[in-house]
Amino acid sequence: MGGLSKKAYSLELLGKQSKAPLLLLDSGGLLFTQEKLQSSRATQARITAEGIVEAYNFMGYKAVGIASADLTTGIDFLKDIRSRSKFAWLSANLVQADSRKPIFQDGIQVEVGKLKIAIIGLTEERAGQFLDKNDGAMILPWQEVLPGVISRFARQADLVILLSSYSQADNKKIVAQVPGINLILQAGPGAKNLMPELANNSLLLQIAPRGKQQGVLDVFWHHSKIWQPDQNAELLAKEGDVDRTRQQIENFDRQEKATGYLGKNPAAQKAYEFLKEQMPNQEKELASLRKTVETMQTGPREKARYGNRFIDLEKSLPDQPEVLAIVQKTKQQANLVVSKAAPAGTAQEKPSYSGWRACATCHQQQADKWEKSRHADALRTLITKGQGRNLDCLPCHVTSLLTGNEPNALALAADLQQVGCEACHGPGRQHVSGPDKWHLTRNPGEEVCLRCHQPGHDDSFEFKSKLEQLGCPSGLH
Ligand code: HEC
Ligand code: HEC
Ligand code: HEC
Ligand code: HEC
Numbered sequence: 001m002g003g004l005s006k007k008a009y010s011l012e013l014l015g016k017q018s019k020a021p022l023l024l025l026d027s028g029g030l031l032f033t034q035e036k037l038q039s040s041r042a043t044q045a046r047i048t049a050e051g052i053v054e055a056y057n058f059m060g061y062k063a064v065g066i067a068s069a070d071l072t073t074g075i076d077f078l079k080d081i082r083s084r085s086k087f088a089w090l091s092a093n094l095v096q097a098d099s100r101k102p103i104f105q106d107g108i109q110v111e112v113g114k115l116k117i118a119i120i121g122l123t124e125e126r127a128g129q130f131l132d133k134n135d136g137a138m139i140l141p142w143q144e145v146l147p148g149v150i151s152r153f154a155r156q157a158d159l160v161i162l163l164s165s166y167s168q169a170d171n172k173k174i175v176a177q178v179p180g181i182n183l184i185l186q187a188g189p190g191a192k193n194l195m196p197e198l199a200n201n202s203l204l205l206q207i208a209p210r211g212k213q214q215g216v217l218d219v220f221w222h223h224s225k226i227w228q229p230d231q232n233a234e235l236l237a238k239e240g241d242v243d244r245t246r247q248q249i250e251n252f253d254r255q256e257k258a259t260g261y262l263g264k265n266p267a268a269q270k271a272y273e274f275l276k277e278q279m280p281n282q283e284k285e286l287a288s289l290r291k292t293v294e295t296m297q298t299g300p301r302e303k304a305r306y307g308n309r310f311i312d313l314e315k316s317l318p319d320q321p322e323v324l325a326i327v328q329k330t331k332q333q334a335n336l337v338v339s340k341a342a343p344a345g346t347a348q349e350k351p352s353y354s355g356w357r358a359c360a361t362c363h364q365q366q367a368d369k370w371e372k373s374r375h376a377d378a379l380r381t382l383i384t385k386g387q388g389r390n391l392d393c394l395p396c397h398v399t400s401l402l403t404g405n406e407p408n409a410l411a412l413a414a415d416l417q418q419v420g421c422e423a424c425h426g427p428g429r430q431h432v433s434g435p436d437k438w439h440l441t442r443n444p445g446e447e448v449c450l451r452c453h454q455p456g457h458d459d460s461f462e463f464k465s466k467l468e469q470l471g472c473p474s475g476l477h
Contacts, residue, residue, distance in 0.1 A: 001048060001327050003212070004055045006313040008320035010214055011059055014311075020218070021113045024060055027163040027187035028067030028121070029209050031081065033392070035068045035130050041391060042073050044334045049073075049081065051330025055323045057086040062110055063119045065163030066091040067187050068127035075103060075135040090121025090163060092149045093140040103137055106149050109157060115221060118157035120149055122164040122174075142166070146178050154180035159221055161185065168194070168204060175202040182225060182304075183217075193310055203227055203306060212314075218307040228303035235289050242282045249275050328386075335389040352427035353400055355415030359428060362435070366421070366472040373470055375419035396452035399423045424448050 015022050031049040056064070066089055070078060082089050082104065092106035107120035128139040154160050160180055164171055165187045175181055176199070186194075186206040193213060194206040207215035252272045255261040262269045360367035370376055378397040382388045398412055399420035422428050430438040441448075446463040453461040 001052055001055070001330065003313055004052070004327055005319035005321075005324035006315075006317045007214055008055065008059050008323035009318050010311055010313060012320060014216065022060075023110070023112045023117065024062055025119065025161065025163060025185060026056070026061060026064045027185040028065035028123075028165050029069040029187050030056070030064065031070045031078075032072040033069070035072055035127075037072050044391065046073055046077060047334045048330060049077075050084065051326055051333075053081055053085050054326045054330075057084075058323055058326065061087040063088040063090055063108055063121070063163065065121040065165060065185075065187060066094055066104060066123050066127075067165035068124065068130050071127055071130050074132050075137050078104075088119075090119065091123040092120055093125075093142060093145045094123045094127075095138060095140055095145075097136045097138045100140070106145075107153050109153065115158045116156060118153035118160045120153060120160070120162050122146065122162055122166065124165040124167070124170075127165070142170075142174055143177070146174065150178050150180045158223070159183070159219075159225075163187070168197075168206065171204055172199045175200040175204075182227075183219075196306065198227055198229055201226055207310065213310040213312055215310055220305040222302070222304040224303055226303045228305045232293060235286075235293050238282075238286050238289055242279075242286050245275055245279055245282055249279065331386060331390070335386075352429050353416055353422050354427075354429045354432045355413055356399070356418065356420040356422075357415045358432050359421045363421075365475060369473055370421065375423070375470070378419040379417040396457065419452070423452075 011022070011024070030052055032045055037045055064085075064087055066078070070089075078089065088108045089104045090107055091104050092102060094103055095101055096103055104121070107118055109116060109118050111117070122142055123139055125139050125141060131137050131139070150160060150162075159182050161183045162171075162174075162181050163185050164174070166174070168186055171184050171186055175184070179200075181202050184202060184204050186204060187209060192206070192208045193215070194204075196217070197204045205215065205217060207213065249272070252262060252268065252275070256263075262272055356367065356370070374381075379388065379394075382390070382393050382397050387393050397419065399416040399418060399422050400412060416422075424444040425440040428440055431440050449461065449463060449466065452458075453466070
């Protein structure tokens, strides 16, 4: 939830700068980072989810779709969340198993400026496997519900938006079979930033969840309800084509001049002639496209247009103060729950680890070097950020693999509260008691580093140079 205060700031700025009214929507999956959660972590995760909702309330979101990662701790919790939300939670196909009626709302209609906009939610079927059997809930295939729901809403709306957690491939099938959807915001599995795509006159949009960017779509709607393909993008692509063709022709010309290459290579000669033939046509197309784009910008508008942007939520962006306060309060509450569950300081480390001090007794050289490295301070880094108990952060900032009994891991012995020797060489208790008999990994490879140096935490990890910066000195003592 760390990025929320930047997101809120960026939205405030957008609201001030934009002449058009803003409609804030999220296609779902905002409450939890995982679809499955150990019960020991549920309380902390729910506190975080409540904080996210408070921030979304503040920012003024209108509607959110329900995706599998919103159902992680059950339907009842989501109902509780709904009662705290100033925005609508939407799913047309998450239904009561007996009555087949939606458990949440299927859609809403809002007025934005002069436009009547219908917003409908759709939950991917895969989410069904995460539902608790006792909830009496199920997820219907979109084919069963969507045509009816869309036609009901489309009758009264100027613009119909679907918040879908199906994949882009499924959404394309949807717009091929269900007319009337003008815009889909996708939150499919593994969603990443995509450029907008037109399919059956529906615009498909997608942005990575919890990303470092915020997606903004400027819509210039038109009563024809037909999107004008983004001609600027087409123009750029065409310019690229023409450039490439020109380059290839020049290459051939140069080689021919230097070595008489074409005369000796009939196939190359053919390719060369083909390119020369293509060139005038391509240039003509380019000129006509340029003209269209120019007139489109000045002439009368006959279709709906859009402009898509991704706004960077950089670390340097200021924090929106109210949302920052919500985030900080939430983190404190979440940390408190864990500290009650596991008082710090009682050594309960996994028996297979022995801690870096034991290693230092025989490998002084490596220990000296390691103590000066940032690995030796990794937990302190979290503590200074007030995150010393956050289970989302700990696994990469201490020694030990945090799987299994999580809260106990917070009571690690002092010499495991860093990225220590055993984070790379493996658990060493047996080795300590008999180094000749029990061996450790001598050369931990890149795959070991990548367990923690993952994109999002270290975007520019390069094994060789980082190893040089940090590698243990050779020699055993
Ligand atoms: C258990 C997780 C973990 C593993 C495994 C790990 N690192 Fe790190 N590494 C970290 C963390 C966390 C930091 C940041 C510590 C801090 O600043 O508090 C870090 C920092 C570093 C730094 C210093 C940062 C910089 O760019 O100056 C280097 C270099 C580095 N690691 C290299 C490696 C290499 C090479 C490997 C594999 C041989 C490796 N790490 C394995 C977690 C890990
Ligand atoms: C997947 C492993 C992983 C997780 C989870 C993780 N970190 Fe890190 N963290 C790293 C690594 C690796 C580095 C070192 C990056 C580098 O070399 O610059 C690092 C560096 C840092 C740094 C120092 C560098 C900086 O960017 O200022 C801070 C602060 C930090 N992490 C905080 C956190 C917090 C807070 C969390 C939990 C919300 C967290 N980390 C979760 C792997 C992780
Ligand atoms: C970030 C990962 C990492 C950490 C932490 C780490 N090592 Fe290493 N260690 C390595 C790598 C990688 C090598 C192989 C060095 C190379 O090839 O440059 C190595 C090599 C060694 C060797 C063998 C040297 C040789 O001559 O073959 C010993 C002994 C060793 N480390 C001990 C330690 C001890 C003791 C600690 C803690 C004080 C420690 N290491 C912490 C990654 C790590
Ligand atoms: C009692 C002394 C002693 C302690 C304590 C000790 N080592 Fe060793 N270590 C050795 C000896 C001796 C060797 C060489 C073994 C051989 O070559 O047969 C060795 C070898 C290694 C190697 C090279 C690979 C191998 O297993 O041969 C690594 C890596 C290593 N130790 C890491 C560690 C780490 C990490 C710790 C702490 C968990 C540690 N050692 C604790 C004595 C010790």
